[in-house]
Amino acid sequence: MITKRQLRTLLPAFMAPAIPYGGQACIEGVMMKGLKHAALAVRRSDGRIEVIHREVVSRFPALTRMPFVRGFFILWDMMTLGTWALKESSRRFEEDVIAAEAEAKGEQPVTPAAEEDRKSNSGLILELITMALGFMIAIFIFKVLPAIAATYTFEWIGWGSLKSMENPTMLHQFIANLVEGLVKMGIFVAYISLVARFKEIRRVFEYHGAEHIVINAYEDDMNNQKMEFIQSHSVAHPRCGTSFIVILILVGVILYTLLDYLFVQNGAAINSVLPEWWLNGKLGPAVHDNIPGWWIRWPLRILAIPLLAGISYEFIRAAFRYYGNPLLRPLLRFGMLFQALTTRRPSDEQVEVSLASFNRVRYLTEDIPEPEIRQPASSASS
Secondary structure: OOOHHHHHHHHHHHOOOOOOOEEEEEOOEEEEEOOOEEEEEEEOOOOOEEEEEEEOOOOOOOHHHOOOOHHHHHHHHHHHHHHHHHHHHHHHHHHHHHHHHHHHHOOOOOOOOOOOOOOOHHHHHHHHHHHHHHHHHHHHHHHHHHHHHHHHHHHHOOOOOOOOOOOOOHHHHHHHHHHHHHHHHHHHHHHHHHHOOOHHHHHHHHHHHHHHHHHHHHHHOOOOOOHHHHHOOOOOOOOOHHHHHHHHHHHHHHHHHHHHHHHHHOHHHHHHHOOHHHHOOOOOOOOHHHOOHHHHHHHHHHHOHHHHHHHHHHHHHHHHHOOOOOOHHHHHHHHHHOHHHHOOOOOHHHHHHHHHHHHHHHHHHHOOOOOOOOOOHHHHHO
16 A cells, blocks of 8 residues: 555656656566666675666557557567566576575586577477466456456346446446456456465565666755655555556456447447448448457457557657546556555665666666676675
8 A cells, every 4th residue: 555655756757857767676676767778787696786888779669659549569669678677687586596506515606508509399399388288277267257256246236237238328338347347357466476475576566666766866866865754655656567458458448348238238339341342242241230249349358459559659658758637547556556555675785786787788778877786795805
């Protein structure tokens, strides 16, 4: 829960900083992103902080500037950057684990080969199969299960099902999608609560908190990097990806309601987008009722994912810019409440890692001197 004092420290973050820095928690590290550069800082097993950086180049530069289109492609770019950060941090973590095991056995540590060199063809096939299975499981959990829950909810309250209704209204569609949205949110909360029981995940959540409080402190006073000042800030931040996921679910309720009503239940709407030769009955059914609803509903929802991401991104952007608006502020704060699941209060050592990453990307972005990273005495002398 965000206290009143912490909320006051968050207010500068809602005032649209000139450079909207962002980031991501990694394995024993933090990735920070500026306008054209990203930096990754990782705490190694010997206590030293290693910092690397890279240039950030969008694969879709023109599309990332188009309102209601840019959201999906910005999200794609962030996922690509996040994958890089996770791979780099996990590789260093693996190196430290191997070195520790070798030292315990009195052997010479062997540095793991680069990912590309040590992957065989069978390994690539196995990875693709694993990714495909993971995607199908995600579709089942976050798409199929909520839809089944909505169906049983209608039967439980005595409405039967949408399919059995002669003339389902938009209200019926809204209730069905609202139930699906609530189930998705419940699954999301349950999943995060479950994985948070693992020590390694809790460490990632602590680094997530470290990322937030460093950015909050910068947006409060960009020149104050005292640990006490930084630690006084909230671990919640309005531009967090957790808030985006929650807003994505809420916007999905409204968007899917409109799509279901227009294209699944309303024959005139679906017929308006079908080609003339189809309507003439030459190569397919001329009447919407002959097409099973799920044939339209599920492909339509998959095709609507870029639109959903785009609308959600614009909403977050508007709510962030016009936080004082009484209609937008409660929804943004509602999304921030869920950050209590994905963030933890970090230690000073974790904040140092986040600060090292932030200072590197700030140096690359604002062309200011990069402060020296405080390293353990043993590392500095070696």
